[in-house]
Amino acid sequence: MGPLTIGKHTVPHPLIQGGMGVRISGGNLAGHVARCGGVGLIATAGLGLDVPEFDGRNLYDADQEGLREELRKAYAIAPNGVIGVNAMVAVSDYDQQVRTACEAGAKLIVSGAGLPLSLPGLTAEFPDVALVPIVSSVKAAELIARKWHKRYQRLPDAVVVEDPDTAGGHLGDKLENIGIGEYDQYATVRGVKAYFRDEWNLDIPVVAAGGVWDRRDVEYALAQGADGVQMASRFVCTEECDADPAFKQAYLECREEDIGLLMSPAGLPGRAILPNTPMIRQRDLEVDQKCGLACLKKCTYRADNERFCVVRALNRAQRGDVQTGLVFCGTNAWKADRITTVQAIFEELFAPAAREVPAASRPTARRDEPASCAAPA
Numbered sequence: 526m527g528p529l530t531i532g533k534h535t536v537p538h539p540l541i542q543g544g545m546g547v548r549i550s551g552g553n554l555a556g557h558v559a560r561c562g563g564v565g566l567i568a569t570a571g572l573g574l575d576v577p578e579f580d581g582r583n584l585y586d587a588d589q590e591g592l593r594e595e596l597r598k599a600y601a602i603a604p605n606g607v608i609g610v611n612a613m614v615a616v617s618d619y620d621q622q623v624r625t626a627c628e629a630g631a632k633l634i635v636s637g638a639g640l641p642l643s644l645p646g647l648t649a650e651f652p653d654v655a656l657v658p659i660v661s662s663v664k665a666a667e668l669i670a671r672k673w674h675k676r677y678q679r680l681p682d683a684v685v686v687e688d689p690d691t692a693g694g695h696l697g698d699k700l701e702n703i704g705i706g707e708y709d710q711y712a713t714v715r716g717v718k719a720y721f722r723d724e725w726n727l728d729i730p731v732v733a734a735g736g737v738w739d740r741r742d743v744e745y746a747l748a749q750g751a752d753g754v755q756m757a758s759r760f761v762c763t764e765e766c767d768a769d770p771a772f773k774q775a776y777l778e779c780r781e782e783d784i785g786l787l788m789s790p791a792g793l794p795g796r797a798i799l800p801n802t803p804m805i806r807q808r809d810l811e812v813d814q815k816c817g818l819a820c821l822k823k824c825t826y827r828a829d830n831e832r833f834c835v836v837r838a839l840n841r842a843q844r845g846d847v848q849t850g851l852v853f854c855g856t857n858a859w860k861a862d863r864i865t866t867v868q869a870i871f872e873e874l875f876a877p878a879a880r881e882v883p884a885a886s887r888p889t890a891r892r893d894e895p896a897s898c899a900a901p902a
């Protein structure tokens with residue numbers, strides 16, 4: 526399990542901590558993951574809602590302020606770490622968020638929830654910022670590569686392949702196609718890898734996201750052709766995760782059968798802890814009748830008062846109101862059985878395992894050293 530290099534940035538462990546909005550992966554979680562030798566990602570979605578200057582109307586300005594603040598926090602924890610942002614194409618102030626992220630020192634932009642076709646244009650003045658699209662099909666990766674190359678003479682520095690059958694949050698496939706056993710995560714990983722090799726003579730990292738929980742899963746992903754993994758749900762039940770303890774408790778209490786799919790007003794399916802969701806719409810009907818935020822480019826709640834206000838629902842959950850909030854999670858969330866630390870997860874995933882080395886071939890002086898969480902040089 527070697528290092529992972531994305532563009533100009535290298536981390537000792539082949540792990541990206543997946544972006545989790547709203548404020549589930551803020552500066553604290555991302556900073557600690559980076560400090561432990563992974564890539565830490567701050568999710569940009571809805572950051573403005575928690576900014577003191579936010580007065581209910583100026584969400585886009587507040588989003589930029591919130592993003593600068595989270596990046597500052599993360600770099601205070603891991604000054605030399607590889608810290609980036611997760612920016613969703615579907616949000617209205619996507620362009621501003623990407624620019625703010627670059628200006629405030631993000632080392633990579635990981636971007637999905639739509640095709641990030643304009644990303645190289647938005648980051649043109651920051652050539653060292655690595656660009657990483659999230660896709661769920663080889664076709665989407667091909668489209669992005671062709672458009673980027675034609676318009677900007679640029680190609681992705683890595684690609685995240687997200688499995689709609691297991692990942693948390695908004696998903697990149699139609700509701701009716703999810704969970705029917707037709708999606709092959711690692712065939713897609715290998716397909717994307719082969720496409721860049723054969724078409725562009727390029728060996729870029731392809732990172733598997735969705736359903737990776739423990740060391741065995743990481744080893745499996747790498748054996749199946751991935752260069753790294755993106756893990757999100759696993760990091761929720763850590764002391765460092767930016768969510769309220771009640772959000773983490775919802776993970777600890779949920780059962781496998783509680784996790785399912787719903788349609789988001791963004792027009793995308795999402796995976797969440799379903800027994801928490803019936804009150805969301807009720808709450809919006811009572812309180813937030815009109816959308817004053819316009820956080821999404823396309824939103825059925827804003828257009829037709831259909832479904833619910835997703836950014837407020839995620840925000841409520843992050844603050845601990847899991848009764849009327851939306852608790853996004855991957856299919857593995859039920860496996861969380863305690864609050865742990867980022868460092869403990871890195872040790873479990875990456876520390877050398879003595880039991881796997883036959884005693885006879887082990888050097889006599891060897892100790893099992895835990896993965897170091899000192900800030901990487």
Ligand SMILES: Cc1cc2nc3c(=O)[nH]c(=O)nc-3n(C[C@H](O)[C@H](O)[C@H](O)COP(=O)(O)O)c2cc1C
Binds near residue numbers: 613638694734
């Ligand atoms: C609570 C939560 C919030 C998420 N929010 C986002 C987001 O804002 N943007 C995004 O691209 N992906 C989001 N995701 C998806 C993750 O980044 C990740 O790719 C996926 O959950 C990986 O699967 P895993 O949770 O099984 O590890 C979210 C996932 C969770 C669990």
